[in-house]
Amino acid sequence: MTSIEPVQMDLFSCVPDGSREHHDPQSRDHPRETLRRLLSDDLEFHGEDTGYATHNFHAFPARFPPQLPRKFISYLTQPGEIVLDPMAGSGTTVVEAMILGRYGIGVDIDPLAISLASVKTTPIDPGEIIRIARPIFQNAIAALHHERNTLREAFEAYFDSDTKKFIDYWFREDTQLELFCIAREIKAISDATLRRFFQIALSSIIITKSGGVSMAYDLAHTRPHKKEGKIPRSAIEEFQKRLKKNVKTIAKLNNLKGKGTILCSDAQAVSLRDDSIDLIVTSPPYASNAIDYMRAHKFSLVWFGYNIGSLSKKRSDYIGGERIRNSPAYALPEYTEYIISQLGDRDLKKAHVLRRYYSEMYLCLSEMYRVLKPKRTAVVVVGSSTMRGVNIEAGRCLAEIGQNVGFDLVGIGQRRLDRDRRMMPAGIGGNSRSRIEERMHKEYVLGFCKLK
Numbered sequence: 001m002t003s004i005e006p007v008q009m010d011l012f013s014c015v016p017d018g019s020r021e022h023h024d025p026q027s028r029d030h031p032r033e034t035l036r037r038l039l040s041d042d043l044e045f046h047g048e049d050t051g052y053a054t055h056n057f058h059a060f061p062a063r064f065p066p067q068l069p070r071k072f073i074s075y076l077t078q079p080g081e082i083v084l085d086p087m088a089g090s091g092t093t094v095v096e097a098m099i100l101g102r103y104g105i106g107v108d109i110d111p112l113a114i115s116l117a118s119v120k121t122t123p124i125d126p127g128e129i130i131r132i133a134r135p136i137f138q139n140a141i142a143a144l145h146h147e148r149n150t151l152r153e154a155f156e157a158y159f160d161s162d163t164k165k166f167i168d169y170w171f172r173e174d175t176q177l178e179l180f181c182i183a184r185e186i187k188a189i190s191d192a193t194l195r196r197f198f199q200i201a202l203s204s205i206i207i208t209k210s211g212g213v214s215m216a217y218d219l220a221h222t223r224p225h226k227k228e229g230k231i232p233r234s235a236i237e238e239f240q241k242r243l244k245k246n247v248k249t250i251a252k253l254n255n256l257k258g259k260g261t262i263l264c265s266d267a268q269a270v271s272l273r274d275d276s277i278d279l280i281v282t283s284p285p286y287a288s289n290a291i292d293y294m295r296a297h298k299f300s301l302v303w304f305g306y307n308i309g310s311l312s313k314k315r316s317d318y319i320g321g322e323r324i325r326n327s328p329a330y331a332l333p334e335y336t337e338y339i340i341s342q343l344g345d346r347d348l349k350k351a352h353v354l355r356r357y358y359s360e361m362y363l364c365l366s367e368m369y370r371v372l373k374p375k376r377t378a379v380v381v382v383g384s385s386t387m388r389g390v391n392i393e394a395g396r397c398l399a400e401i402g403q404n405v406g407f408d409l410v411g412i413g414q415r416r417l418d419r420d421r422r423m424m425p426a427g428i429g430g431n432s433r434s435r436i437e438e439r440m441h442k443e444y445v446l447g448f449c450k451l452k
């Protein structure tokens, strides 16, 4: 039996050949054995096309190559079964589940990730998008040409002083007005699905490797720095180009048999029933905010009505945040405690941050265990990193924590990162041997099974 229906093959004819795998008839009965075998396969996928389907809608740091979730979903589930990613980011797992005729569920707390993953997995009538796009451009261009003073006044009144300061620092005056009037038109769209579609197209011209229409550079790597002398392109023109591209792609989502749902929820307490999920494929954030999503995402969220103050506050909700909380300190498993104590010998504050990370991941893994059906599997992809020179051994510690919450550890695969593709923070100023780069070159693929 093939895992991909003919209609889906036609839809995503650009899907790499290697991913048109045949479903292993044994996998339904022995997912544990299938997972063990998959973990020893090549999991790198370097050089493969990662921009097919809706995957190229928007940059997102540390996203999966789509072939990674695709491989596990193809072999470890049947069409119609439910695949969960509790830290879904840009929704790669959910998109792949849909392409493969499964039901994908994505969970995240980041407002941009939720919008992006929703847009990438929600079919829309392209005719509606085109119908709405026309007046958006007409009104925006008219306001820019004929009502500039009124527009400027509305702009000044809209943002609070901190948000305005941020915008003034990172965006040129012309761009500010362009973005403001496009965002204002988008805000007036009454249908939430359509509104989100336009917002994500707008966001994708800001959050790019080159900083898009902002004055920043390296936004896609969450390491923005200002590039003096940069002359950004016209936001209206870039937005128009982007919309055209996205409309073509979204039209094809309507043909998919699979379905997707994106939930705004904390992965430490998801509102899903016990024993309801057939497969989990996920990758948690790095410890100690090594990839700070909000640092880049605020560049577009400010245009959607968020203010800088509330966005900064939200950062502490992310797993791996730097702020130490007064929550009860859990006793973690032995090796994890040992790593935390090693770090504590060098920097006590950082050791608390690491304890917070592993404690939060303890709760996430407990939730994964709770919602997974018995005899089914979970795949957790985790990056290695160092804090104050101590290797925090996230692979080994999360494997230990997974076992502690009840999982059987089936195996640990490894993959080297394709730096160009997974969008890790690059060395600023081209310093390719920067410490941040050195500590993020490898990932561990932890395979778990819920035995009963």
Ligand SMILES: C[S@@+](CC[C@H](N)C(=O)[O-])C[C@H]1O[C@@H](n2cnc3c(N)ncnc32)[C@H](O)[C@@H]1O
Residues within 6 Å of the ligand: 060, 061, 062, 063, 064, 086, 087, 088, 089, 090, 091, 092, 093, 107, 108, 109, 110, 113, 265, 266, 267, 268, 282, 283, 284, 285, 286, 293, 317, 318, 319
């Ligand atoms: C490494 S990224 C996932 C990337 C994803 N695999 C992809 O392909 O796009 C980790 C995600 O975890 C999310 N996250 C952080 N804290 C969370 C929490 N408490 N609950 C749910 N998601 C969270 C972040 O917002 C981020 O989107």
